[in-house]
Amino acid sequence: MKFENISVLETAKAVPSKVVTNDDLATMMDTSDEWITQRTGIKQRHVVDEETTTSLSTDVASQLLTKSGLSADEIDYIIVATMSPDFLSPSVAATVQGKIGATKAVAFDLSAACSGFSYGLSVARQMLIGDEPKRAIVIGAEVLSKLLDWHDRSTAVLFGDGAAGALVESVEGDGAVLGTDLRTLGDLGKYLTAGQVGENTPFQSESTEFSRFFTMNGRRVYNFAVNNVPLSIESALADANLTVNDVDHFVLHQANIRIIERIADKMGLPESKFHSNIAEYGNTAAASEPILLDEKIEDGTITRGDIVVLSGFGGGLTIGTVVLKY
Ligand code: B82
Numbered sequence: 552m553k554f555e556n557i558s559v560l561e562t563a564k565a566v567p568s569k570v571v572t573n574d575d576l577a578t579m580m581d582t583s584d585e586w587i588t589q590r591t592g593i594k595q596r597h598v599v600d601e602e603t604t605t606s607l608s609t610d611v612a613s614q615l616l617t618k619s620g621l622s623a624d625e626i627d628y629i630i631v632a633t634m635s636p637d638f639l640s641p642s643v644a645a646t647v648q649g650k651i652g653a654t655k656a657v658a659f660d661l662s663a664a665c666s667g668f669s670y671g672l673s674v675a676r677q678m679l680i681g682d683e684p685k686r687a688i689v690i691g692a693e694v695l696s697k698l699l700d701w702h703d704r705s706t707a708v709l710f711g712d713g714a715a716g717a718l719v720e721s722v723e724g725d726g727a728v729l730g731t732d733l734r735t736l737g738d739l740g741k742y743l744t745a746g747q748v749g750e751n752t753p754f755q756s757e758s759t760e761f762s763r764f765f766t767m768n769g770r771r772v773y774n775f776a777v778n779n780v781p782l783s784i785e786s787a788l789a790d791a792n793l794t795v796n797d798v799d800h801f802v803l804h805q806a807n808i809r810i811i812e813r814i815a816d817k818m819g820l821p822e823s824k825f826h827s828n829i830a831e832y833g834n835t836a837a838a839s840e841p842i843l844l845d846e847k848i849e850d851g852t853i854t855r856g857d858i859v860v861l862s863g864f865g866g867g868l869t870i871g872t873v874v875l876k877y
Contacts, residue, residue, distance in 0.1 A: 556725070557726055559718075562845040563615050607694070631692055666870055675689050713832055713842055735869050739771070776806065781817050784801075784818070799857040
């Protein structure tokens, strides 16, 4: 096998232009900027008015092609990690494939909530290794505003919309993915749910509790994150034959600033290595890691050769950690 790893050629992001501040939300429900900022670190979020999960994803894919100078027919796979697709079928990825004219690409969506981008990179790597050079577009895209109960102040303030992704290519020799650790704790899935689809048969028995909106047991998922994410990071670093001291940047899922602070503290690491943009975007699930990764590459914080730990955690419950050499 000649091509045993992948490298990250380009990253890109697309976020809705409309911004909703905490003060805006305070006019709609019983909450305040102070309460939201204190508990979560969020100051504002981007929310669609005309964009869709598909349009944001198509924007990201087009930018990746422009930035790389590649043509659409040079793409072999398109993976869109999302928990807020526009349709259950066709997938967002298939529609993006059609829109950008990537006629040779196999395209599918990946459902792993906030871990979706890490899962997607791991899947892409497995699919790209082989005898021939191949390329994939991996996108995390969410319009979580459509899964929000805009009257529920405990969840409506937490989430935002956006998309970002990476164009990856198989390489000979040294590659970007140095180690991975993917975990699924399905027993805990009930503590973080969204988008229940429901039944529709004339033979239905008694209807049970139903919610198409977010439900979250904050304490349970918080404990899950602070207890398991450090273990996943350590395991991915062991897979890469590295230690935490080799890591230049931690790009964690932006669920809550308190979670990131607690994880840094538990791992005995300075918070300065843990990047955050939750103040601007809120929690964008599968899009949160790639939006932050792209921003830190664009502003020159992350440069070629840096060791980056990407770690997503969320619905499933799932965790996905990827150690990247950018
Ligand atoms: S919380 O439990 O209400 N809390 C503890 C940080 C606030 C002081 C809370 C809030 Br508010 C927001 C998010 C979480 C949380 O734990 N989120 C997650 C945990 C694991 C996996 C995913 C998430 C997520 O929100 O995406 C807790």
